[in-house]
Amino acid sequence: MKFSFGNSFNLKRNSALDILLGAHQPDQKVLEALSQTDNLSVREAFSTRGVLQNLSGVHLVILGDLLPISDVSEEVLHSALDKSGIPVVTQDNFVIDPAEWLGRARLTSAKQVSFLPARQINLVNWSGGVGKTTLAMAVCKCFVRNTGLPAALLELSMGGSALHARISPDLPEFFTIATHKAEPALWNGVSLYPMDGRTIDVL
Numbered sequence: 001m002k003f004s005f006g007n008s009f010n011l012k013r014n015s016a017l018d019i020l021l022g023a024h025q026p027d028q029k030v031l032e033a034l035s036q037t038d039n040l041s042v043r044e045a046f047s048t049r050g051v052l053q054n055l056s057g058v059h060l061v062i063l064g065d066l067l068p069i070s071d072v073s074e075e076v077l078h079s080a081l082d083k084s085g086i087p088v089v090t091q092d093n094f095v096i097d098p099a100e101w102l103g104r105a106r107l108t109s110a111k112q113v114s115f116l117p118a119r120q121i122n123l124v125n126w127s128g129g130v131g132k133t134t135l136a137m138a139v140c141k142c143f144v145r146n147t148g149l150p151a152a153l154l155e156l157s158m159g160g161s162a163l164h165a166r167i168s169p170d171l172p173e174f175f176t177i178a179t180h181k182a183e184p185a186l187w188n189g190v191s192l193y194p195m196d197g198r199t200i201d202v203l
Contacts, residue, residue: 017037017106018058019043021064022050024047030095034098047072048068048077049069062101063088063089072149076150136153144190150189153192161195167187
């Protein structure tokens with residue numbers, strides 16, 4: 001079996017089954033079982049973010065202990081796995097009966113789940129006057145609801161803060177958050193970073 005320690009390693013080209021092995025320390029018994037199966041491709045991930053980024057097109061996820069990444073918590077990962085419809089099994093349970101889980105992988109609908117990268121930035125433009133803050137709030141709220149992933153809204157306003165005006169004047173502002181004096185407020189699962197013209201001048 002040939003290993004390639006990038007985002008994935010292939011056991012066989014043009015494979016029918018795509019397996020994601022997410023583990024900081026892959027179990028040798030799992031690797032041996034996979035190596036004995038023809039028509040199979042195995043991707044490898046060591047962290048929560050790595051698993052999330054490699055879900056697209058996968059038929060089965062085999063999970064072990066993962067390196068935690070701050071922007072992709074265990075809760076976020078498990079929420080994404082639940083929504084994906086992809087069969088998930090621990091390394092220990094896979095070793096007990098590999099044939100059963102590979103059978104499930106073949107039977108799964110294998111939805112072509114398309115996950116966003118761990119970081120995506122949407123620039124709406126300068127805040128002020130024509131509804132861009134309202135649009136940005138709606139986009140973030142919809143993103144969190146549909147994906148279960150975390151989102152942040154950073155305001156860039158030439159004048160006063162529209163977030164302060166629309167939500168609460170008591171929201172911690174960007175400079176206070178950036179200097180670790182406060183945590184960002186949450187609104188519908190979205191972390192808010194209000195910034196007015198004065199803060200922009202300071203930065």
